[in-house]
Amino acid sequence: MTKPVETDNTLPLSDGRITDVLTRWWGFDRLRPLQAEAIAAALAGRDSLVVMPTGGGKSLCYQLPPLVGETTDVVISPLVALMKDQVDALEAIGYPAAAIHGGMSQEERSNVRDQLAAGELRLLFTAPERLVNTGLLDLLARVGVKRFAVDEAHCISHWGHDFRPEYRQLALLRDRFPSASIHAFTATATPRVRSDIARQLNLRDPVELVGTFDRPNLVYRVVPRTDRIAQTLAILGRHRGEASIVYCISRKETEKLAARLAAEGLLARPYHAGLDAKERHRTQEAFTRETIDVVVATVAFGMGIDRSDVRLVLHTSLPKSLEAYQQETGRAGRDGLAAECVLLYSSADVFSWESLVRKSAAESELEPEEQERLIASQMEHLLSMRRYAQAARCRHAALSEYFGQSYPAAACGACDVCLGETDSLxxxxxxxxxxxxxxxxxxxxxxxxxxxxxxxxxxxxxxxxxxxxxxxxxxxxxxxxxxxxxxxxxxxxxxxxxxxxxxxxxxxxxxxxxxxxxxxxxxxxxxxxxxxxxxxxxxxx
The missing domain is CATH 1.10.10.10 (Winged helix-like DNA-binding domain superfamily/Winged helix DNA-binding domain)
Structure with a gap:
């Protein structure tokens, strides 16, 4: 249940310092829904669990408080690329932020530690394993850190769509920093996952803020996959010259499809984790700066992408979960204008994913019993995704209800089912x-x-x-x-x-x-x- 935000008398939500910081650093004159409540909880020292769908502006919820309170806060993130993107963006506006991660040299990490010890930073980004295994906790204790933000918090839950065992180590934060507040952020979490996040992080009477999962400007369609390349070309033809993201299940498919699209005259490039970091950065920059229209990618692409005018998100295979689908399609239409989300579906996708799930679990360092639990959880997510693809009901309603929210309309007018594009047998x-x-x-x-x-x-x-x-x-x-x-x-x-x-x-x-x-x-x-x-x-x- 969502709880009211309680603020102390010295930092009320209407405090002029919040408005001053917001305008001076970001040029905004108002906050989005839930941002004000999340920031108020942070400034009041209340633990919080914030579920803010993709594009909702959750990063501002942990970037603004340390500037207002003049504190040093820590952000825990699972991906080096995401950390680097955020630090680069903050440094570009003069915000004192840095990261410590495995991709840095010892000298670079030492320099950041010196900045941290000197009180020169407002935000430090790091990964869970780097936080708990390198003596960094001792330094943070000496600095007197009072706030931790756990980004992508669903990674701590077996029931989440992207469980990462290293996130479980974050349970020690409550014991090591009993007076600090902990703030969990995620874009997608069902009620069961939200409950598990709060339990795993030992959140104390957290303020729970859950945004709406429905995006009324997105038009959802599911199309039986018959010819991946031909169908992709036809769908992109409806969006020629517009920003589009095409998701594939494998690196090989990504490379093949991007090459074919380029051969057809489209401004398209591939993006996946197997490419050189510089090449990935060039593609990301080209897309952000609008010098290319189409990125053909694996799920490695998307986090931190700051482009609001994406008109198409096309999945050429079934995503592994509705959480992943919600997050990836959420990159479309962030400007509030109409955008299309198309899923090319084949029942064979389920078996491809099942094989990958079992292979990944077998290669993990988890105990056999934990592996089986992980496989069962991920298969449950996968079958929920398949049910969505094959359902004869409103797509908007199906997504909303999956995340525990009711959908008020009988027909959305913005999906293939409600538009009459599908037939009953x-x-x-x-x-x-x-x-x-x-x-x-x-x-x-x-x-x-x-x-x-x-x-x-x-x-x-x-x-x-x-x-x-x-x-x-x-x-x-x-x-x-x-x-x-x-x-x-x-x-x-x-x-x-x-x-x-x-x-x-x-x-x-x-x-x-x-x-x-x-x-x-x-x-x-x-x-x-x-x-x-x-x-x-x-x-x-």
Whole structure:
């Protein structure tokens, strides 16, 4: 529950020093929603948990207080690139800020420590592992640091979409600095993740500030992926000359797609963590300064990007979570004007991500039990993302409700579903009964692919070996291709009308809802997206 902000008598929210600092350093004459409350909590010494969606201005919430209170504050961030971007931007306006990270020389780190000891800094950026493992805590204690800002705080939670074990070490801040206030910031967190963040950081009666997750100026579309390059070119054609970000799942796809777009005459460059740091910086600068229009990137791109006029965010594959999708699409339309967010979706994306999730967990230093918990959490995120992609309901409502907020409108007028760009499958209940009957006929012992091969009448080795070509359900969906058949099965899974077992060789099984459909006591709605059909969207601009 959001709690009221309590300020002391010496630093009320209306204090002229806040306005003076805001105007003198940033040239602003007012704060955005939640910024005032977050800053007031910091100045009052109250712990806080601030969930401010991408583009909401959360960095100002920890940059302004040390100037007003003339203190030295610490910002904990997971990414060196993000630290460097923020320090560079602050130094450009004369703000006394510095960072300590692993990419610096010993001499550079020593110089920053000297500045810190001399009281010359207002903000110090560092990473969790650098903070707790290098004796830096002792120096901060001598300096008398009274405020810590934990950026990307969702990284501390197993239930977050980007868990980082090193963040768990931040629990010691409360013991080492009992009189300091701790402020957790994130752009995306469900109610469960918010609760876990507060628990892991030992926040004391925190002020909880949660912004709205809905972005009414964004038009969301999900399109079945049939030809990644052709579809990308067609979508970018609607935004020629406009700032666009195209996300790919791998570095290889990023390079390939960027080269093809450039060959087609688009001002496009790739961006991923495998590129030289100088090359990444050049691409980022070119995009920020508007000398290129399109960045084709992995998820490594986006944090700290200060460009408000992005008109398109295109995902060529399924993101790993709705949190990641919300954050990445949130980079579009920060100027408040209409922008488009398109997801090219294939059910194969889920299996690609599952393989990556298991590989990443196996390569981590976590204990086996922790690895399994991490895999389970990340798969839960992934399946929520798939449910969003395959749902026959308003995209704005689906996103808002996932993050624990209600959506007031019956139809948003700004997504493919509400704009009528998708179709419901005719006789969906009959089709569902055919699929469920096939699962029963193969004795609930096979996976999605095999069930669909039987339904399509495919005489594969496995189908023939098990005699499934002799089943009454063989060929019942012969008129559709394998991809479409699997899509329908996944829709049934997402509506919990079928169950998929866990493990390396999952099979689909029936449940009570399945039998309700088979008995005719439950109606089914299935989505049949129609590619390439778009209408003008209603936006609040």
């Amino acid at each position: 005719p006789e969906a209940t009959v089709t569902a009964q055919k699929i469920l009957s096939c699962v029963a006929r193969v004795q609930e012992r096979f996976g999605v692919r095999h069930v669909c091969e039987v339904l399509r009448g495919a005489k594969t080795d496995a189908v023939l070996r098990h005699g499934h070509d002799r089943l009454s359900t063989f060929g019942l969906l012969a008129a559709i291709d394998q991809r479409a058949a699997e899509n329908l099965v996944h829709q049934l899974l997402d509506q919990e009308l079928l169950t998929r077992t866990a493990g390396d060789r999952p099979v689909v099984t029936l449940n009570e809802r399945s039998w309700e459909v088979l008995r005719g006591s439950r109606e089914v709605v299935l989505l049949e997206p129609r590619a390439g059909k778009t209408k003008a969207a209603k936006t609040d601009t």
